[in-house]
Structures are given as structure tokens and as C-alpha cells.
Amino acid sequence: MSERSGKVLLGLVLLLIGGLVLLDQIGIDGGDLLGVLIPGLIMLYGARKVMGSSGSRFSGVLIFLFGFLMLIGKLHLLFHAVLAIGVIYLGFRLLRQRDVPDHPVPTVWERQWAQRVLREDDALDRWEQSVTKRQQP
Known part of the structure; x- marks a missing residue:
């Protein structure tokens, strides 16, 4: 992503936040809109990384997946999966340490x-x- 497109994205985000704050001040709830817009922007950024020539496709897929899980309200599945993998790895490391001799x-x-x-x-x-x-x- 070039420096110009980063500035444009930041400008759009700031305009959106300012508009939502203004709408909230006059009594219109923007939480539902924000709940769809933020995951959508994250998914869009991930898709751009996958389709673009710069950047890693793998990280783009992970970012897109993060936004998608956030959009459908299943983000906890990702955190639970990461936690489960971490616990399995820790258990494996603890079992493997028993094979190490007491004296090197x-x-x-x-x-x-x-x-x-x-x-x-x-x-x-x-x-x-x-x-x-x-x-x-």
C-alpha cells in the first residue's frame, strides 16, 4: 500500500468516526453501522493484500479471516483455537523435556x-x- 492510499484510508476513517460522533450527538445510533463497517474495512484491507503484488498473501488471508469472523460474531472461535494450539504446544514441550538427560x-x-x-x-x-x-x- 502506498503512502498516499494510507493517508486516504486514514482520512476516510477519521471522517467516519467524526460523522458517527455527530450522529450520536443528535440521537442516531451508529453502533450497528460501525459493527458492520469496521469488519468490512478489515476484510477489504486483507483482500487488497492478497490481490496486491506487495505484501504477504498469507498475512492478507489472516487479516481477511479476522475481519470475517469479527463480522459474523465468531471471533471468539479464533481466540479459542489459538489458545487450544498454545496449550497443546505447551503440553508437548513439557512431555518432550522428560526425554532430555539430566546431565548434558x-x-x-x-x-x-x-x-x-x-x-x-x-x-x-x-x-x-x-x-x-x-x-x-
Whole structure:
């Protein structure tokens, strides 16, 4: 969406809000109109993202779906589905963590370092034993 079309959309929204406030002041309820207009504008924006060359088609479909569910009054289904997916994912992660060993497996370089240290320790032990044998009468 170009900068000009964004300004036009913002201008239209401001005109609409101002008109609804004015209608409300003279006693005409604009809530029903607003309940259809806002989801319609959201759906229109999502459809433009799907059909346009710029932007992601997937996000456009999600925006359109959000507006459609808002229009038919079933927006709670989307939030419940997202909540259910989140709970399932959390349960999966908790179950999967049990498979992780208590102590992490050392990396290759850590094992090589430990082997070198043990070899040096063995050499020192042999030297110490030879020194103690020489010192004994």
C-alpha cells in the first residue's frame, strides 16, 4: 500500500468516526453501522493484500479471516483455537523435556580435553610411584 492510499484510508476513517460522533450527538445510533463497517474495512484491507503484488498473501488471508469472523460474531472461535494450539504446544514441550538427560552430553572437544588431562594425570602418577620406589630402602 502506498503512502498516499494510507493517508486516504486514514482520512476516510477519521471522517467516519467524526460523522458517527455527530450522529450520536443528535440521537442516531451508529453502533450497528460501525459493527458492520469496521469488519468490512478489515476484510477489504486483507483482500487488497492478497490481490496486491506487495505484501504477504498469507498475512492478507489472516487479516481477511479476522475481519470475517469479527463480522459474523465468531471471533471468539479464533481466540479459542489459538489458545487450544498454545496449550497443546505447551503440553508437548513439557512431555518432550522428560526425554532430555539430566546431565548434558559433553561435546567432542570436551571429551578430548578430558582424555589429555587423564593421560597427563596417569603420567604424573607413574612418575610419583617411581620416585617413591627409589626413595624406599
